[in-house]
Amino acid sequence: MKIGYPCINTSIGCRSSSTFRLASYSEERLVQTVSSNLECLQKTLEYNKQNGLLFFRITSDLVPFASHPVCKFDWAKHFKKQFKQTGLFIKKNKMRVSMHPDQFVVINSPKADVVKRSVAELVYHARVLDSLGLDSTAKIQLHLGGVYGDKPAALERFAKAYKKLPAAVKKRLVIENDDRSYSLANCLGASERLGFPVLFDSFHHECLNNGESFKQAVELAANTWEKKDGILMVDYSSQKKGGRKCSHTHHIDLRLFEKFIKQTRPLDFDVMLEIKDKEASALKARRALEQMGLS
DNA sequence: AGTTGTCAAGCTAGT
DNA sequence: ACTAGCTTGACAACT
Secondary structure (H helix, E strand, C coil): CCEEEECCCCCCCCCCCCCCCHHHCCHHHHHHHHHHHHHHHHHHHHHHHHCCCCEEEECCCCCCCCCCCCCCCCHHHHCHHHHHHHHHHHHHCCCEEEECCCCCCCCCCCCHHHHHHHHHHHHHHHHHHHHCCCCCCCEEEECCCCCCCCHHHHHHHHHHHHHHCCHHHHCCEEEECCCCCCCHHHHHHHHHHHCCCEEEEHHHHHHCCCCCCHHHHHHHHHCCCCHHHCCCEEEECCECCCCCCCCECCCCCHHHHHHHHHHHCCCCCEEEECCCCCHHHHHHHHHHHHHCCCC
16 A cells, blocks of 8 residues: 655645746747756655655646647657656656646547547646656546536547547546546446546545445445556545535544545555645655554 | 736536 | 636736
8 A cells, every 4th residue: 555645745845847828838948847847756756755655646737738739849759868767766666656637638528629638638648657667557547527417428428538549548547436426336337338447536435425335435446457557546535624515625634544544444555645735644644554554 | 025817728516 | 607626826927
């Protein structure tokens, strides 16, 4: 079981998600930004190694505008060495990484141009992980998409779009249950038909479910992951105190986290803590696991 | 130096 | 009709 956090480390003084405005796009600016982002990614992974955090979500902003028509630059070629080096570091230290395209990536949209842009964005994500030289256990996580007032039709569009995806995307794509539209059962149903692994989001599951316990849910999701996919990835969070329903907490509630781990024993999976204060909560979770004799 | 309007992109639910 | 929230604020112009 590896513990991780998404995208940004708040204590090392750099970010691998620096960007700039489309209006100020230039090849020079792109090279300068990606260069500094890659440097920071390496620094972040070194911090993670030193602190026993072996799971990490790489930011989608690593290469700004990578899937935008304005970008004609072959960034993967230009930064080949840096990507390879960081990839070797990841592999040498037996780290697991993932990526999570943002909310604009919706492959079941009825709008053809939205789908087209979404696929381009997925291809970009796959290219980052390919450039790092990582195998198919490095995943890209996505939701099923919108409902548009007709779930069966929306799922049908998803299936059609999924089948047309490039192999480089398909080998990494996993689908995550969301908190309002598509439950774990919806994802499992589509997975059975199309063959992708299902990433389990425990907090979304608390918001939207079909009565499965955490243990049942983790078991069901884990069964969709084959050897080539690696072990199940789980996104974990809990309710923000006083916040509206299904808003993420700013700091880990260790009692709830330990309860979740105990409830799902002895199933093994990697945990991504989707919590605002990032590595601070991840460190606490890692120590809690150690005390439980599980890391 | 600090503040603030705005930024490539979608969809849902709540007001 | 508008906006917060999502997984994540930060760029860049202005004071």
